[in-house]
Amino acid sequence: MTTTSLTEYFDAYARDYSYYKGGSWCYEDGCLYRGLIALHEATGEDRWWRHLTRLVDGQVDADGNLAGYTMTEYNIDNVLPGRALVYLAAKTGDLRYRKAADLLAKQLQTHPRINAGPHWHKLRYPHQVWLDGLYMALPFKLEYGALAAKPQLGEQALAEMLTALNLTFDPPSGLYRHGYDEARLQAWADPKTGLSPAHWGRSIGWLAMAMVDMVVTLPAGPGRDDLTARFSTLLTVLAGLRTTDGRWLQVIDQPALEGNYAESSATAMFAYAFLKAARLGIKGAMQQVGADAATSLVENAMGADASGRMVLQKICCVAGLGGFDGNYRDGTPAYYLSETLRDDDIKGVGPLMMAHAEGELAKRATSARREAVA
Template identity: 25%
Template sequence: MAYMKGNNELAGWAERVYHRMIDKAENNWGMNMESWDWVPGVGVISILAYGQLAGNQGAIEYLLQWTERNKHLSEQVKVINSMAPYAIFPDLYRLSGDQWYLETAIKIGDWMLTEAPRTREGAFEHTVTENVHFSEQVWADTLFMAVLFLARLAKLTGDSKYAKEAEFQLLVHLRLLQDTHTGVLFHGWNCAEGNHMSSARWTRANAWVILATPWIAEEISNLIPFSDEIVERYQQLAAGLLHYQGEHGMWSTVMDQPEFYAETSGSAGIAAGWLAGMRMGWLDVTYKEAVDLTLQGVMERIEPDGTVQGVSGGTPVMPSISAYEEIPCNPTLYGQGLTLILLSLAQVEIGGSYG
């Protein structure tokens, strides 16, 4: 089955989604690019992917300017969930030659290796900028928000210590969060209590991991022997996600609760992760039809001005599964971003080996 949308159409929608992120200054939490946290972090990671995949030099220039405007804010926060913006630093260093990017990235990478809070299993504790503590908690989000940066730093420097840590974090997160019965991931793990708290199979948590895993592997697999267990767990995750995909290509915000609302950011991230897995050779072409279905469903939620609708708000590990349904939906940079990554990857694959 060929992709339902043509290359030019995907490019046009990607450009609208991108410009919706950068053209209008907004102070609300979900769409504010001028801050230093995971939300704009996902935004800049997605803009980098878009700029590279679509060959949009303007997007790269935007990131250089964004960093110049906001780098002073980075000095105020040093928590795991706010590592996300640093994931663009290795590429910006390669593109600009500015030593500040390299020196800052190494400083932050070393902080993660030696000082960042960890659980008893050695996983990064999910620390955040908000005045709230998740002591001894492991969240799926961390792999995209922090470990992706470490993997990119490893490739930039050629230093295996960052690669080994990235692989370890990936493996320990998968071991703690993966449901052995379904293959999909729970949102979080409480190390002190030894349980998955509400045991929610939250869709966006799965999206972070299905996308981050092949991206991390791509960065570090030439530096260290890459774990076969990670690949096997990734394939189990991919198959489990296929099982829960709805008829319109989307996933409910908690994927095993089909009566819950369909959620756009997680759905886009899952399809993007499948595409990344196919590019790595980890998944076969049987996933193409499922990607098409999600692409169609996601694009139906993009407004003419590029606003992505149906995106659930910021979501900690909730006290019950039913509480996830109560999270309101609003446009956000991570919703825009995961959609932009999907559109960009799909555009490349149409012109490449999946045409």
């Protein structure tokens, strides 16, 4: 696909998008909002703004209430789409968006925490921190703090991120485990470390995106330097785990595992993280790694569905830890390989939009440098 056809694919995807959970406020829709924001910021094209406002306005009423949202569920996932509210509030001054963002910020004030500080993933996953949740909550807390002139929220977000990194880090691999159980109550948790047993690609993808989005927003200082250094180290490890065609695996560090496969959402997330980090000048962030990953997705993971429409394939629909829908997800490599794949799932398409936007910014910067030399 050419850049033009990929852009048209994104446009058609957003145009035809149906809310992931029937219109209820959810993180999946937030993945699309992040993609639309990235495309709007990178290109300035009005179509991305129109898609964003149309979809968000369908979930926010005149008083700033969110469709299907219940604060006391304490679901950390519900915070992610709040970043679109912060963006729209800053751009438009519309109080609906600010009130809705205030509601999510209020959730985080009382959202349960482990003793070490980071938030529980959900009320129904007590005493647990998952890498997914770091992306869902912490960039929002940082960006909302800037909007509301509450810098202490940014300081909290940074402290929580650094603590979570300490708790989930696996020194032998240089990677981070999907989950940590402070109480050591879950069957998936190592009784000594509290960690889940395997390295799931997308969970580390969520983490990488959280890290780069926080680095770009944090004020200069020792804490930002610490996070940047850890992110740089992670990027170096990730660069060595690519498949021969430049993607990343579902169980990211086990290429010999039977049934393991190049998974598209993780690959899109890492493409975005590498490209954005390279733009920021972060050590270890090789722009070409991100560009090659995005290109490989288009060449190897996009194809026509039964109707002839182009779709992004090889996206793990969902994966987690513990009990869900009558099953117990034990966090082993075999478990991650058992989860269903779904074409065009937004958890893959949204990050690909973001990676594409970063690619466009990189092209623009290269063109500007050439013009300056000429």
